[in-house]
Amino acid sequence: MAFKNHSSRIVPSSSSSVSTSLPFRFTTIITLALIFCSSYYIFFSQFDYSPVTSSLENPPFVGDLRDLTFPWNKLSLGPISEKLKLAVFCKSWPVGSIPGGMERHAYTLYTSLASRGHEVHVFTVSSDKSNHENIQEYYNKGDLHIYFAPNKNGVLNQTQAFEIFQRINGVDDHPFDYVHTESVSLPHWRIKMVPKGDVAVTWHGIWYEIIHSKLFQELYYSNEHPSSDLEQMMPRLVNEIRFFSSYKHHICISNSAREVLVNIYQLPKRNVHVIVNGVDQNKFVYSPESGARFRAKHGVPDGNGTVIVMGVSGRLVRDKGHPLLYEAFALIAKTHPQVYLLVAGSGPWGRRYAELGENVRVLGSLEPEELSGFYNALDVFVNPTLRPQGLDLTIIEAMHCGKPVVAPNYPSIVGTVVVDERFGYTFSPNVRSLVETLDSVVRDGSSVLEIKGKACKGYALSMFTATQMASAYERFFMCMKNDRYCKYPLPIDN
Template identity: 45%
Template sequence: MVRERNSLFSFRCLSFIIFILSIFSVSLFLSCGHCWGQCYYSPYQILEKKPNQPTIDDLRSYPFAWNHLTFSSSDAPPKLLKIALFVKKWPQRSRAGGLERHALTLHLALAKRGHHLHIFTTNSSSLPNHDPLMTNLHFHLSKPTPAGYLDQASVWEQFQAQNSSGKPFDVVHTESIGLRYTRSRYVANLAVTWHGIAYETIHSDIIQELLRSPQEPPPKALTERAMKVVEEVRFFPNYAHHVATSIHAGDILKRVYMIPEERVHIILNGVDQEVFKPDIFKAREFKQRHGIPEDSKPLVIGLAGRLVKDKGHPLMFEALKQMIAENSTFQESRMRMMILVAGDGPWAARYRDLGSNSVNIKVLGPLEQDELACFYNAIDIFLNPTLRAQGLDHTLLEAMLCGKPVMATRLASIMGSVIVGTEMGYTFSPTVSSLKKAIYEVVDSGRAVLEKKGQVARQRGLQLFTANKMVAAYERLFLCLSSRNNGDDFCRYTY
């Protein structure tokens, strides 16, 4: 009887996983649709094309990335807004994760443009380094929950007090579920930015299950994630407007989560173009400080970020390990290649140990933002082996703005918005064999080919991924949402 129950349980688990895989297969097919012949580059290429219409009557129904549009970020705003922001943590610049870096870059820029920002965050956060004369930046701190999240009762009370004192908020912005849906449903002029949704994460769970060694216990995440998707589909409508940070996420919000199109807006992540830009002098100084040869050898491949499992470092480590051991090809070519690792985490020590095996691997540890820009300038190509299928990783955008080609995992968010063609970089499947093949291809391509791809990557970065583009798009969205009932025409756009 016990054996029968176990067999039945295993069968149900297997059936559930097959069901999830089938959802993704159908999703990919539907996403590609009539552009299937173009899907080698990106299933979402069709979403990148701008319409040839001279005027957009209502930006809220614009189906493409707002980064394609031109909004003035140099002139003074046509209207100064009172903005509420809910974010779990407000970080120091050098320790910001993707969500926090987005919040930091966007809202400091909006404050510098004169808008009044009220930031509701936890008192465990370190207050940012900003101009103390910036009197339009206000922090409302509260004690976090045991799990580190915003205490909703406390922040809601703070919010209501500020909303009723003087001018009410023109617009409310929450980074992910900083403001939970139990409160958000009472706010009509609210926009939530999603940096990852459960439906995308299922892809990550499948990848990590396939990469799991037999010694590791099977995770529960894969079977639990589908119910998380159902939960999100149910509560997402409680947010008035949704901002997707990738084309893929925007498509999923509309098609799978069934959010009306006029409530979903795609604004791609942006990074500081004044910090991340080509600089040959900084590249030369960085190489001298870290003992990187200045001559034509070796070709430098860079990795940066948190050196943890879901960022793909077990995959990268195993690929390098096999390349060292399996044949003479790598032994002959390794003097033409160096791996430069910026960041910290469990895999830092493993990379150092591997580097002691006479292969060119240097682990630099975590770098400040300015030093990270020097790092990008010193490498020939940036490699991101991430297994996280959601959001847009800032490191790829930073490298592109520094004029470097990029190489990353074939995930929908990356292929749909960042590496949309081979002219700007390389992609690989999340397997050791595919990653090794891509690395060999890079080494065989040579520096001249990589420099050409880097030029294309920078042009795309300047077109879509600058902080100026992102800030201007958000400002226009906030102006549009604030003008719904007062007769302003900020939702209308003319080319």
């Protein structure tokens, strides 16, 4: 099977159509490419890739936490006895159906903060999009309070959510200590209605990164379907840059996003922070036994180290890169018949993967308790996404289970997660590069993959745990409330 020949695809037959579309497409691609290239130096010239907190080259941090340029998760932050009352606006909360990455992040963070004794009020909707005739509190579990405010389509009714917030603020003469929003769940034009206007926002993706996503997808799909979205992208980016300053403090989940907000969006350095996502380190653990059971359950043969099992999970849709992996694995399976692919998730590309034959196992959606067994059944985890935005939790989950990863060489990934070759492999988002990378994986073999997996586990435990994420957010909110907590180290710090 040959590599995809983009030039052979059908294009519009009308010469006028081609002539009018080509200048726009050429100009757009060149413009986006220039943006990408100009930011490349910004990204990689300033990153601190070291996974350790201190060394001879990287001395221990001492000073004001607002001056940090690396993730707060790297610091050994001690427990805080003082309690907070927090208001949180969140896109959705996991209920019923299997949660996505955003829901898992929200659940992990806010349940962790509540377990520390902080009073957390979350204004959101259920992830299953169910509608409620009346706004109601979903549950009150100790210090965690969840309020649903859906509109008729089941998405967050921002007006009603804010009305609930205003009713609760100041109850028992105790107003919220701080207000936090996940992305634009609390829109920028409402900030002036928040007392003191002191709001922090966590960005899980920004338009600058979305432009990169569209660029990579445009380059991959070539003339298959010219994108009309590109016409509106630059004005939306400019609009976003203008309203970001409405939020006082910005939390990024990758080093690269921080560099963009400081250097491109021109936000004050002291107002931009990095707290990377974490997952429950007690749920995602290294367990060869559970991996062996998972392989046996799904009919993956044990080749005594000769069989290489790759895996992919998540929504099986186009922008997650599944056409890319489909083509690459079809080629790899022909030259390496001992390689298997486990596909976990739901979506239209599940049926396509099944066409690849007996070396592919399409598992469908897995329950949360099955995910650890899935990761442990792998020799390597593959994330082929064409969306260089945010920070995919699946990569972090796989690393916690002691598995190396194959991921695109996007700034958010190589600057924060797969920071060097000890942790896996990176590729350019095209079929040829992915095939070459997967071939390297097979040639390295299970023994090398196991060594890389152990390094991944150690790095994940040093950076990407729910405990570290919650500690970082806790200290951030305390710092916003009282400057005393902005100093590091304090006597409470390890």
